[in-house]
Amino acid sequence: MRILDRLAHIDRRLIFLTIGLAVAIPIIMKLKMPIRISSEVRSAYETIEDLPEGSVVLASIDYDATSAPELTPMFRSFLRQCFRKKLKVVYTGHIAIGLPLAQFDLDMIATECGAVYGVDYINLGYRPGYTAVMIGIGREIRDFFAVDYRGVPVDSFPMMEGIHNYGDIALIVDFAHGLAAEYWIQYVVSRFGVRMFACVTGVMAPTLYPYLQAGQITGIIGGLQGAAEYEVLVGQPESAAFGMPAQSIAHLFILAFIVFGNIGYFISRRKK
Amino acid sequence: MKREVPIIITFLTGFLCVIAFFIPHPPLGDLQQRFLVWYAIVYGFTMVLGLDSLLKYNVKKITQRKEGWQYSYVLLFGLALVLVTGFQSWLKYGTPFELRSSFMYCYIHIIVPLQATMFALLAFFISSAAYRAFRARTFEATLLLVAAAIVMLGRVPIGKMIWSEIPVVSDWLLNIPQLAAKRGIQIGVYLGGVVMSLRIILGIERTYLT
Amino acid sequence: MNLLGTWIAAGLTVAILSFLYRDNPFYKFAEHLFVGVSAGYWVIYIWAFDVKPMLIDEFLRQAGVEKWLLIIPAVFGVMMLMRWVPRTAWISRWPISFTVGIAAGLALTAQVQGYIIPQIQATLLPLVSIGKTTSETIARSFNNIMIFVGVVCALLFFYFSREHKGALKVGSKVGIIFLMIGFGASFGYTVMARISLLIGRLTFLLQVFGLR
Numbered sequence: 237m238r239i240l241d242r243l244a245h246i247d248r249r250l251i252f253l254t255i256g257l258a259v260a261i262p263i264i265m266k267l268k269m270p271i272r273i274s275s276e277v278r279s280a281y282e283t284i285e286d287l288p289e290g291s292v293v294l295a296s297i298d299y300d301a302t303s304a305p306e307l308t309p310m311f312r313s314f315l316r317q318c319f320r321k322k323l324k325v326v327y328t329g330h331i332a333i334g335l336p337l338a339q340f341d342l343d344m345i346a347t348e349c350g351a352v353y354g355v356d357y358i359n360l361g362y363r364p365g366y367t368a369v370m371i372g373i374g375r376e377i378r379d380f381f382a383v384d385y386r387g388v389p390v391d392s393f394p395m396m397e398g399i400h401n402y403g404d405i406a407l408i409v410d411f412a413h414g415l416a417a418e419y420w421i422q423y424v425v426s427r428f429g430v431r432m433f434a435c436v437t438g439v440m441a442p443t444l445y446p447y448l449q450a451g452q453i454t455g456i457i458g459g460l461q462g463a464a465e466y467e468v469l470v471g472q473p474e475s476a477a478f479g480m481p482a483q484s485i486a487h488l489f490i491l492a493f494i495v496f497g498n499i500g501y502f503i504s505r506r507k508k
Numbered sequence: 509m510k511r512e513v514p515i516i517i518t519f520l521t522g523f524l525c526v527i528a529f530f531i532p533h534p535p536l537g538d539l540q541q542r543f544l545v546w547y548a549i550v551y552g553f554t555m556v557l558g559l560d561s562l563l564k565y566n567v568k569k570i571t572q573r574k575e576g577w578q579y580s581y582v583l584l585f586g587l588a589l590v591l592v593t594g595f596q597s598w599l600k601y602g603t604p605f606e607l608r609s610s611f612m613y614c615y616i617h618i619i620v621p622l623q624a625t626m627f628a629l630l631a632f633f634i635s636s637a638a639y640r641a642f643r644a645r646t647f648e649a650t651l652l653l654v655a656a657a658i659v660m661l662g663r664v665p666i667g668k669m670i671w672s673e674i675p676v677v678s679d680w681l682l683n684i685p686q687l688a689a690k691r692g693i694q695i696g697v698y699l700g701g702v703v704m705s706l707r708i709i710l711g712i713e714r715t716y717l718t
Numbered sequence: 719m720n721l722l723g724t725w726i727a728a729g730l731t732v733a734i735l736s737f738l739y740r741d742n743p744f745y746k747f748a749e750h751l752f753v754g755v756s757a758g759y760w761v762i763y764i765w766a767f768d769v770k771p772m773l774i775d776e777f778l779r780q781a782g783v784e785k786w787l788l789i790i791p792a793v794f795g796v797m798m799l800m801r802w803v804p805r806t807a808w809i810s811r812w813p814i815s816f817t818v819g820i821a822a823g824l825a826l827t828a829q830v831q832g833y834i835i836p837q838i839q840a841t842l843l844p845l846v847s848i849g850k851t852t853s854e855t856i857a858r859s860f861n862n863i864m865i866f867v868g869v870v871c872a873l874l875f876f877y878f879s880r881e882h883k884g885a886l887k888v889g890s891k892v893g894i895i896f897l898m899i900g901f902g903a904s905f906g907y908t909v910m911a912r913i914s915l916l917i918g919r920l921t922f923l924l925q926v927f928g929l930r
Contacts, residue, residue: 246639248636249738249739251632251635251636251639252632252635252636252738255631255632255635255913255916256632256916256920259631259913259916259917259920260920260924263917263920263921263924263930264924264929264930266930269665269666269669270665270668271665272665272668272675274675274679275679300623301619301620301621301623301624302623302624302626302627302915303627303911303915304620304624304918305624305914305915305917305918305919305921306911306914306915306918332759332760332763332767333619333623333756333759333760333763336605336612336615336616337620339605339607340607340616343607361605361766361767362763362767363548363767363768363772364548364549364551364552364555364764364767364768365544365547365548365551365552366551367821367824367825367828368544368547368548368551368820368821368824369544369548371544371824372541372544372545372548375532375537375541376541379541379544379545380545380548380772382771382775382776382779383771383775385603385605385767386602386603386605386606387602387603387770387771387775421832422828422829422831422832422833423824423828423832425832426828426831426832426836427529427827427828427831427832437911437914438663438907438908438909438910438911438914439904439907439908439911441907442682442686442690442900442903442904442907443690443694445682445683445686445687445690446687446690446691446694446837446840449683449687449840449865450836450837450839450840451836451840452832452836458907459663459907459910459911459914460910460911460913460914460917461663461664461910475918475921479914479917479918479921480664480665481665481666482913482917482920483664483910483913483914483917484664484665484666484667485666486631486635486913486916486917487660487661487664487666487909487910487913488666489635490634490635490638490639490660490909490913491657491660491661493635493638493639494638494639494642494653494657496639497638497639497640497642497643498642498643498644498653501643501644501645510808510811511811513811513812513815514811514812514814514815515815517812517815517816517819518815518816518818518819518822519819520819521815521816521819521820521823522818522819522820522822522823522826523823524823525819525820525822525823525824525826525827526823526826526827529827542787543816543820544820545772545791546790546791546794546816547816547817547820548768548772549768549769549772549773549791549792549794549795550791550794550795550798550813550816550817551768551817552764552767552768552769552772552795553764553768553794553795553796553798553799553813554798554817555760555764556760556761556764556799557798557799557801557802558757559757559760559761560801560802562753562757576746579746579747579749579750580750582747582750582751582754583750583751583753583754584754585751585754586750586751586752586753586754586755586757586758587754587755587757587758588754588758589754589755589758590754590755590757590758590759590761590762591758591761591762594758594759594761594762594765595762598766603766604762604766605766611762613723614755615759616723616727617723617724617726617727618726618727618730618751618755619752619755619756619759620727621727621728621730621731621734621919621922622730622734622748622751622752622755623752623756624731624915624918624919625730625731625734625735625919626734626749626752627912627915628734628735628912628915628916628918628919628920629734629735629737629738630912630915631912631913631915631916632738632916634908634909634912635909638909648894648895648898649898651895651898651899651902652898652899652901652902652905653902654902655898655899655900655901655902655903655905655906656902656903656905656906656909657902657906658906659902659903659905659906659907660906660909660910663906663907663910664910681899681903682903683861684861684864684865684868685864685868685896685899685900685903686899686900686903686904687865687868688864688865688866688867688868688869688872688896688900689868689872689896689897689899689900689901690900691837691840691841691865691868691869691872692868692869692870692871692872692873692875692876692893692896692897693872693876693897693900694833694837695833695834695837695838695869695873696873696876698829698830698833698834699834701825701829702825702826702829702830702834704822705822705823705825705826705829706826708818708819708822709819709822709823709826716814716815716818717811717814717815
């Protein structure tokens with residue numbers, strides 16, 4: 237009984253330490269676990285697989301460092317899949333503070349896949365205005381992005397020839413940690429009829445299931461698990477897949493703490 | 509003048525956006541596009557509005573030697589550091605976003621770790637909160653707890669190792685009852701959003717003018 | 719230089735994590751530094767991605783009426799900054815009303831076309847859905863009924879214009895069951911997201927210390 241009582245009154249710093257170790261030890265030990273592929277991630281993956289060579293994909297970077305561990309692996313896998321399939325990637329975003337993060341990945345994966353800036357991909361940078369920019373691109377992308385992120389006119393790049401609005405874009409892929417994914421669906425997908433799938437954080441993923449069932453998006457890659465599944469599908473498991481054992485063990489400990497808390501609650505209720 | 513003109517501006521711009529949705533052809537579509545570009549420009553200015561109060565507050569804190577005034581120097585140093593490196597990188601490379609620039613150096617080695625770790629703290633707090641607050645007090649609370657536990661297990665590989673059907677149950681929870689709940693909430697939210705937009709355009713809702 | 723940067727990043731990471739023990743000067747230092755650099759970063763960003771390319775460069779590039787029309791958003795932008803002076807703060811209402819009007823106009827149509835209509839359509843599913851096998855028919859029909867009942871009952875729970883009695887009470891009670899499952903699932907996903915962030919930071923720290 238005394239042990240149960242103690243379990244019901246654990247100091248918060250002990251909880252912090254346990255969670256820290258539950259995450260750190262699997263990382264140090266380089267544990268591995270099999271990744272099961274869910275239907276929503278597979279359908280996202282197949283959306284890109286079904287695109288013909290040379291199609292233009294608009295990637296929107298709507299996250300920053302606060303969610304990079306979840307979204308960076310998704311973005312890297314997405315780039316690998318696009319460059320291998322010889323798709324053109326137009327890159328923009330609505331979270332200014334996150335854009336350079338993705339720029340590092342873009343340069344890294346482009347070098348790895350032999351993609352050339354201005355020919356296979358372009359970084360248009362950021363413009364304030366969220367939904368206004370999203371809708372404005374529907375008429376002419378140059379009205380907002382006359383120059384790329386370094387101030388070079390977009391018309392000087394061969395890949396931008398013939399890309400003017402959503403009519404020239406085969407797919408939108410949003411990497412989001414906030415409401416941006418919903419904005420893209422509501423303001424762009426519905427209005428301009430572009431196909432889209434969303435790569436989002438675990439916090440945002442549940443919100444997008446209604447859109448998936450309604451057929452407004454073709455897939456959801458949600459949280460670190462989604463990222464790990466996507467890595468496996470693309471054939472290059474990295475940080476997300478390697479993070480899943482730590483994720484699993486941390487979840488087990490949190491569940492154990494919830495059980496301890498409830499045991500304590502029921503004991504104290506019985507005493508009363 | 510102080511209230512009437514803003515209300516008229518709101519009505520005209522809001523009404524134009526609604527009409528241009530149905531008639532996107534010139535001149536309405538062109539006018540909307542011009543307004544959207546202006547919106548993006550003006551929106552940018554709103555984002556630096558907070559700078560003034562941030563500066564005033566911290567300078568005041570230093571001059572009046574309020575508690576923790578030393579940290580205000582750190583804040584001002586951080587601000588100055590990024591501004592100096594930003595414009596220095598601009599002069600040197602023609603853009604601050606050159607990956608070798610001092611501005612990007614600050615970004616990668618200061619902003620990213622600070623921002624990421626600030627949010628990583630939440631992992632500890634959510635664990636502690638779950639331990640303290642997640643109680644099966646009522647039938648509804650138990651449902652919440654069980655659904656959370658199934659999703660927590662079903663969305664990680666260990667769930668399948670414990671019982672192969674956990675991911676299936678978790679997928680069903682997310683795709684059926686969770687979806688229905690979210691949709692019910694969101695339909696209400698967006699109906700409210702439509703009404704609010706109408707009230708704003710028609711000048712009934714004026715709280716943004718205060 | 720990169721090594722120094724990595725150690726600065728590691729030091730700042732540890733300084734923020736030290737808050738887990740208790741509030742302390744290292745954490746306060748890192749916290750204030752974060753606010754300062756973030757504010758500076760926004761200034762550079764707004765200059766680089768807004769004022770320069772959309773106003774200054776465009777003004778230099780355009781000719782005729784197009785050139786001079788750019789004065790309007792520039793003036794609106796300056797009027798927005800009038801908020802900094804209490805006596806002239808009212809002037810900022812003009813650009814604010816401009817942005818509010820556009821946002822409201824865009825949202826009005828987007829929310830109807832992008833959410834309300836497609837989501838209602840996706841809820842009105844056939845309550846008996848024939849599959850290839852009997853079990854598939856039962857499963858599909860059951861799921862369709864669950865979605866329909868769940869959405870309607872969740873909406874009923876938030877209907878406060880009438881007292882929850884009789885059928886409305888039953889409906890809202892069923893609604894709360896769906897809502898609780900929904901909140902629970904969201905919580906589960908949220909836990910996952912938070913742990914993922916910690917995995918990211920600890921992986922970085924362990925790499926710095928040569929443990930990964």
